[in-house]
Amino acid sequence: MNKGLWIEGPIKKGILDFLNGLLADQKIKAVLMPAKNKGGDSYAWFLMEKNGMLDSADPAPPVMTTQGANVVSYLTKKGPVWEKTAVLLRPCEYRAVIELAKIKQVDLTNLVLISFDCPGAFPLEKYINGDPKKLDEIFDTCLEKQTELEGARNVCTICHRFSGTGADIEIGLIGGKGEGFWLVPGSRQGEELIEGVAGSKTDNLDVRENAISERTILQETKRNNMLDSFQETVMGPENLLNTLSSCINCHNCSRVCPICFCRECYFDSKALSSEADNILQRAQRKGGLRLPPDLLLFHLGRMTHMSLSCVSCGACEDACPADVPVSMLFALAGRNTQAVFEYEPGRSQDEAVPHTVFKFEELKDFETPYIKEYSKEQ
Amino acid sequence: MDEKKEFTPSIIYGLCSWCGTGGSETAGAMHLQYAENIRPFRVPCTGAIDPVYILRALIEGADGFAVSGCHPGDCHFDSGNYRARRRTAVLKSLLDTFGLDSERVWLRWVGHGEGKRFADTVNEFNDHIKEMGGNPLAKRRDT
Numbered sequence: 273m274n275k276g277l278w279i280e281g282p283i284k285k286g287i288l289d290f291l292n293g294l295l296a297d298q299k300i301k302a303v304l305m306p307a308k309n310k311g312g313d314s315y316a317w318f319l320m321e322k323n324g325m326l327d328s329a330d331p332a333p334p335v336m337t338t339q340g341a342n343v344v345s346y347l348t349k350k351g352p353v354w355e356k357t358a359v360l361l362r363p364c365e366y367r368a369v370i371e372l373a374k375i376k377q378v379d380l381t382n383l384v385l386i387s388f389d390c391p392g393a394f395p396l397e398k399y400i401n402g403d404p405k406k407l408d409e410i411f412d413t414c415l416e417k418q419t420e421l422e423g424a425r426n427v428c429t430i431c432h433r434f435s436g437t438g439a440d441i442e443i444g445l446i447g448g449k450g451e452g453f454w455l456v457p458g459s460r461q462g463e464e465l466i467e468g469v470a471g472s473k474t475d476n477l478d479v480r481e482n483a484i485s486e487r488t489i490l491q492e493t494k495r496n497n498m499l500d501s502f503q504e505t506v507m508g509p510e511n512l513l514n515t516l517s518s519c520i521n522c523h524n525c526s527r528v529c530p531i532c533f534c535r536e537c538y539f540d541s542k543a544l545s546s547e548a549d550n551i552l553q554r555a556q557r558k559g560g561l562r563l564p565p566d567l568l569l570f571h572l573g574r575m576t577h578m579s580l581s582c583v584s585c586g587a588c589e590d591a592c593p594a595d596v597p598v599s600m601l602f603a604l605a606g607r608n609t610q611a612v613f614e615y616e617p618g619r620s621q622d623e624a625v626p627h628t629v630f631k632f633e634e635l636k637d638f639e640t641p642y643i644k645e646y647s648k649e650q
Numbered sequence: 651m652d653e654k655k656e657f658t659p660s661i662i663y664g665l666c667s668w669c670g671t672g673g674s675e676t677a678g679a680m681h682l683q684y685a686e687n688i689r690p691f692r693v694p695c696t697g698a699i700d701p702v703y704i705l706r707a708l709i710e711g712a713d714g715f716a717v718s719g720c721h722p723g724d725c726h727f728d729s730g731n732y733r734a735r736r737r738t739a740v741l742k743s744l745l746d747t748f749g750l751d752s753e754r755v756w757l758r759w760v761g762h763g764e765g766k767r768f769a770d771t772v773n774e775f776n777d778h779i780k781e782m783g784g785n786p787l788a789k790r791r792d793t
């Protein structure tokens with residue numbers, strides 16, 4: 273396979289030129305990517321055709337507004353797109369798209385997934401209420417130089433899957449010293465699209481690959497250390513419930529989560545609504561009851577359902593009005609449940625979500641063995 | 651010690667309607683005695699027990715939750731018990747992650763004819779939970 277193409281010059285402009293070229297040559301019919309709003313303080317996704325490319329389109333925005341996988345799911349849930357459409361995604365958005373494709377919430381037919389080396393994102397609220405111009409500058413410098421993004425969301429500072437590995441086309445910035453970028457094909461389709469694009473062919477990506485491995489090791493250590501110390505602060509009923517105590521039960525976190533795809537959520541369903549009588553009984557048993565109830569049930573329950581596929585994108589925490597560290601809680605939960613199955617969400621489309629498959633011989637540690645004859649007269 | 655003896659835990663026992671329930675019937679037919687504070691929760695298959703049911707029981711007052719159903723290979727619906735085992739693994743890992751006593755949840759297969767194994771499991775789990783003491787979540791108002 274073609275190793276890749278090096279394109280020198282300003283990065284965002286180069287990416288847009290590449291996309292416009294593909295549109296002009298009719299190699300793709302449309303592009304789905306974020307564009308800045310008129311007010312200049314946020315972004316939204318747009319599906320753009322040849323003559324409809326917005327000047328404000330931004331392949332790598334400094335914030336994550338709607339999680340890209342949700343947008344792709346809206347687009348293809350009821351069937352594939354008919355013509356080739358390129359989608360620009362952060363690495364975590366790309367991984368969520370792969371998770372959703374596994375559970376048939378995304379149809380990948382005709383989609384060209386493009387991802388890039390992501391330096392992180394600012395908290396949405398901080399961006400909207402801050403000084404977007406200044407933050408744009410900071411972000412763009414970090415994107416080019418691939419340095420640490422100061423003020424990034426917590427979950428971004430411990431991201432260990434920061435490159436677009438696996439996408440049809442990977443936009444490689446790490447190792448490029450800010451002088452340009454590589455277009456690295458990850459599939460046959462990606463290779464075809466890069467064919468004929470102006471740039472210099474590379475047959476050696478060692479600089480980039482070494483830099484990625486190095487950073488991966490650093491970030492993995494940082495992630496584990498930070499999650500370990502975070503865990504200490506949330507262990508046990510007292511700590512955990514204190515951490516969740518500001519939650520207002522709005523369920524925003526699950527609504528914006530790309531992995532929480534169910535159209536009818538158990539936690540919003542009638543199954544959890546009960547008569548006053550029943551609630552009073554619960555209050556009696558507990559000596560009082562926080563209302564609305566089922567706070568812990570919602571968070572832990574959601575974890576049992578989807579933490580295996582949590583891609584640590586942080587959309588949940590961006591959407592939380594009450595400053596609950598939701599994405600850290602889910603990053604911690606995900607790390608530990610995924611480890612049981614050596615599963616990594618979004619790594620490969622061929623890796624089934626652990627809840628959907630099983631092995632005959634496994635997980636003996638989670639069964640309680642019947643070792644002794646426990647007979648005795650009661 | 652005396653105090654612990656007096657403590658009667660509230661225990662829910664999730665049983666599939668084939669082997670799990672069958673085991674309890676066999677225990678009955680064999681006139682085996684087992685702890686009476688067990689509340690059976692009958693489901694079509696262990697694979698139908700969403701971890702959320704277990705969580706809900708533990709949060710709302712249960713001190714322990716055991717799950718029993720057909721041995722691997724014997725599931726009436728072919729693979730429900732393998733799925734139950736995966737869900738239990740996820741649930742127990744989460745309880746461990748947040749320091750919430752994963753040992754309050756047990757998964758142990760019990761076949762239709764295994765009355766003794768059923769009665770033993772009930773008694774062993776009951777003693778085990780007595781030993782652990784009351785579930786702190788059950789008494790918290792801020793759940």
Ligand code: SF4
Nearest residue numbers: 529582583585586588
């Ligand atoms: S739980 Fe939060 S971090 Fe995980 S996938 Fe959902 S939105 Fe992203």
Ligand code: SF4
Nearest residue numbers: 519520522523525592
């Ligand atoms: S978004 Fe925040 S406040 Fe709303 S349910 Fe989730 S954690 Fe609670």
